[in-house]
Amino acid sequence: MNISTKVMGRLARYRALLTDYFPKEKTHIFSHDLAAMMGLSASQIRRDLMCLGYFGVPRYGYEISELVKHINNVLDASKLHHVAVVGAGNLGRALMTFLESRRATLKIVAAFDDDPDKANRVLNGVPCFHMDLVEEVVKRDDIRIAILCVPGAVAQRVTDLLVKSGVKGILNFAPVPIRIPVGVVLEEIDLTSALERVAFFTNNRANAPKEKRHADR
Amino acid sequence: MNISTKVMGRLARYRALLTDYFPKEKTHIFSHDLAAMMGLSASQIRRDLMCLGYFGVPRYGYEISELVKHINNVLDASKLHHVAVVGAGNLGRALMTFLESRRATLKIVAAFDDDPDKANRVLNGVPCFHMDLVEEVVKRDDIRIAILCVPGAVAQRVTDLLVKSGVKGILNFAPVPIRIPVGVVLEEIDLTSALERVAFFTNNRANAPKEKRHADR
DNA sequence: TAGATTGTTAATCGATTAACAATC
DNA sequence: TAGATTGTTAATCGATTAACAATC
Structure with a gap:
């Protein structure tokens, strides 16, 4: 199927x-x-x-x-996945809290950030490492999936590093599209454009797509 | 068009x-x-x-x-919109910071939360009010759009209150679908299912949708 | 049995891609 | 001019909906 x-x-x-x-x-x-x-x-x-x-x-x-x-x-055919949050700013930390323990098969095992103050601490229940340790920790902890919450300007660079380190799936919250090689799975969530979309249709009723609240027959 | x-x-x-x-x-x-x-x-x-x-x-x-x-x-045909964040937990506060000042036409003017400790304070640069004041503040500040970050269990109740108060567009981050009347615009972002989607395709390459990195001709 | 709901096929709808004449 | 790139139409693809025989 x-x-x-x-x-x-x-x-x-x-x-x-x-x-x-x-x-x-x-x-x-x-x-x-x-x-x-x-x-x-x-x-x-x-x-x-x-x-x-x-x-x-x-x-x-x-x-x-x-x-x-x-x-x-x-x-859940896929069994347990180790997940890392990359970029431990406001959004990254909120996602750690929000997403952790929602699904038994997805475990957030590490966070990474550039800021030396955040490294080697436990943030929102997740051990945080300096970005320099990405490759080492990803391999050591068998991290397959990364949640990317870094600024747009470094998103592609960090992505390349993650892919090189062995990450196979990326959920991208950075406000720019990223490119990945074949074989890596990518899902992009652009929060800003989502908000803009709501705003646009909110007083452009003429343009609004039709509602989707149906009953059968 | x-x-x-x-x-x-x-x-x-x-x-x-x-x-x-x-x-x-x-x-x-x-x-x-x-x-x-x-x-x-x-x-x-x-x-x-x-x-x-x-x-x-x-x-x-x-x-x-x-x-x-x-x-x-x-x-931006739609000019300036006032936006409220409803539910000032981790995610709500992160979104305040992340989304504020991204677009000049979208201004986050208020946050709401049930927690009395959060009311009447400024959180992440946004004045926070108790949920009881939704109707009053939405009307007073002409808030058209709500970013919904409340727990799933109360999402529908809060939505109904927002709509009753005059909100015309909702960006829903609560982990349940909400129902809205015709005339209100809704965009749903299910963070948990987005992560699950990445995980699913990450080691189910057989099922993975084809890549989308094309060149022309 | 009669009526409601299912699984599944066919029809419709919408979005993406390919193709190409126009044009700079 | 020749070649590259555009705007736009037609073809393709994929997703949703409608319809209905099967069935509990």
Whole structure:
């Protein structure tokens, strides 16, 4: 089965919703109910769930515990990943706190920063090292994924260093696009442009894309 | 001209790149150079720029200052927006610092939090109020956009309050989807699922979507 | 049984890419 | 002029939605 980035992202969100924010006493859910909660169409939910190899029952819907179990199977096929936060400024430190312990399979094991004052201390529960030690620590701790929160001006340089050190996946919050070699996975989140996007559509209703709050049929 | 969310987001990124991270001495740029820097195709760049009403010159490319001016015209048609950060935890405070002063047209004028210790103080340069004052302050300061950084469990309740108070656009970082009425603009950024997405594709190369680093022809 | 919901296929929609005439 | 690059159209690709037979 070939799972696209979009489907994969939605599966993660279905799981989060069902495990963390759903009444424990409910055992089953219909595609249209999940759709309503997610702000998607029921068709899309059903299509997404097709990749799981788990099937609901007409009239009863999907059994939540089974559904979550199958999403786990697909998503966490990858076992435990060690993650590093690179750039321990405000954003980097906030992400350490926010992302740590959300997923058992993703563990933030190190932070890196240029600032000598931050090196060799524990910041937000994560040991912080000087940027000079990236290669050493990445190899030593088998760090596969980096969350990049450095200033735009050094983003590409730091990326090259991370890739050279063996990092295989990067989540980039720096405000510039970075280039990576084939074989490395990249996800870019541009916070500034996300805010600008909201602002733009906020009083340009004429341009606003149509709403996406559907019901089925 | 009808500009999609995607095009709009890319225009914002072109502008950021050209204004903040591009050598000052260069006056012109070709579509394929911008494409290489952004990790996109030249075709896509040219198509995106079509909505600007500004035209490049064959053989000379696009004049950067003019290009930026036209992107400004389109993107900031909306003039100044007042923005509030709702939920002044680690993430909220980091975003205050990170997003403030990035765009002259977007000004963070208030933060809100449930914690009485945070109320009536200035946090990261932004005056913080107790959540009880949302309606009053939003109206008083004409706040149009909210950056939502509250825990998932209260996200919908807080959203309803914001919308009732007159907020027209929401950038949601809470880890659950929220529902909004027609007429309000919503952008959701799920940080946890973004990280999970990187992790998933990081050692599932078979599933990885194809790379996107093209050249033209 | 009758009615509701599923899995899946076909149709639609939108976004990206390729191609190329125009043009500097 | 010749060659490179543009704007724009047509072709392709991928994602979403609609429709419906299967089925509980």
